[in-house]
Amino acid sequence: MTRRRLLLLSVSAGAGHVRAAEALRAAAADFDVEVLHLDVMQHVPRAFRTLYTDLYLKLVEHSPSTWAMLYRIMDRTPPSAPAARLRRAIERLNTLDLRREIARFGPDAVVCTHFLPAELLMRERSRGRLACPVHVVVTDFDLHGMWVVPDMAGWFAASDEVAFRMRARGLDAARIHVTGIPIMPAFAQAHDRAACAAEFGIDPARRAILLMGGGAGLGGLDEVAARLLALDADFQLVALAGRNAKALEQLQALAARHPQRLVAQGFTDKVDRLMRACDLVITKPGGLTTSECLALGRPMIVHAPIPGQEERNCDYLLEQGAALKAVDAIALDYRVRELLADPAHLATLAERARSLGRPQAARDVLVRVLGG
Incomplete structure (x- = not known):
């Protein structure tokens, strides 16, 4: 047959x-x-x-x-x-x-x-x-x-x-x-967080934040990363530049000034492992990326939604208690500080995200x- x-x-x-x-x-x-x-x-x-x-x-x-x-x-x-x-x-x-x-x-x-x-x-x-x-x-x-x-x-x-x-x-x-929403089968597989963290040079004993893109109102990746690193809080920042070679070069220069705090990452087909190594994701509210975060139970701070579909995605995540929204750079700083100072709130967001994941x-x- x-x-x-x-x-x-x-x-x-x-x-x-x-x-x-x-x-x-x-x-x-x-x-x-x-x-x-x-x-x-x-x-x-x-x-x-x-x-x-x-x-x-x-x-x-x-x-x-x-x-x-x-x-x-x-x-x-x-x-x-x-x-x-x-x-x-x-x-x-x-x-x-x-x-x-x-x-x-x-x-x-x-x-x-x-x-x-x-x-x-x-x-x-x-x-x-x-x-x-x-x-x-x-x-x-x-x-x-x-x-x-x-x-x-x-x-x-x-x-x-x-x-x-x-x-x-x-x-x-x-x-x-x-x-x-269909996402890669890798997001349904079980992986040890420590092993995933080690793969990217992240300390699994410390909190880590994944930054996926800048956007309207926030600035470029290197600007956002620099501002977040200036916050008075102990965390590691992983900035994902994707295929943007210029952004990766800028992030690598910034990482050299912040050893053990910033990981500059270019394109990878292991985003699921990168997310597993982090406690919080800062991203635009695209349907696929947010579905990946939900599948892994990763809370989000969402920003710069495209009018229409991404605004509706953003509304859904906020209504369901799986994300916070940053309307501008100041709001992003505030949200990060708030969540790092309140582990219970971060855990609640993670629990709600996981309950929605498919x-x-x-x-x-x-x-x-x-x-x-």
Whole structure:
């Protein structure tokens, strides 16, 4: 018998949709299935890719108020509206290569971690050009109207509230599943904190804070790190620069002036081990990163949310008692001082985070999609 074929479709407008698909691909190793992950933006004309991804990133960085307005307008626009129909027509015209790739692979099931491919395949199914089931995974703790794609085989929600919103918008309750947001299987594995700390040069006997990115109102990574290190408190700081070589160089220079206090870390595929070595995470409230923190029971200080989806993520974390919010640099200093001086509060945040975590989300999605 030939192995079943699973197609994962993401969109690289921000990193979260791609990371969710990659998490599903990694989890699929436990299933007897052939997997292909396609980023839609790698199969469209350059002009469309620039418009769809670069414009979005520029808006959220340079004109967040404009993006907030567009987010609200698009949320309220019905699928039958002329503007929505025109948008879908433009998307269809620019995704011919993608549809050829899908037909060439011949999937037995499709999982979309972005609404764009879900909308495309909804039409393909209605025209009889695709017979296999198509599923949608929502990658935030909110439900925007563009994610409400009808006639899917299943919709996967990050939380009970998102599932409630799906039902309220008319989706079939029997096909809605609360699984959480897919994250890498490594976040479901058990590891010793001391061993993880030693791997990155962190003293497991001292408290450690993981700083993941600067942002609006906070400044660059090196500025934030320098200010935190000036606080009158005993802790180690781990600053994750990712692929930003300039930021890493600045952090390394700062670390040389603060031996045993600052660890400057570049890109790593072991973020789960880095988080395990730390007691608190300072981050933007993206759906994937916050889901990773929740899975490990790591409390958060969140900052600089993108208007719309990240603001809703932030609201969810604050309402659930798993995070605090820093509206600016002064607030960040205050929150850090407050938590370090109150271990009971930090422990309560950690407990609430752990209670919300869904480390097996990727596997739970695939069980529904593939069975077994």
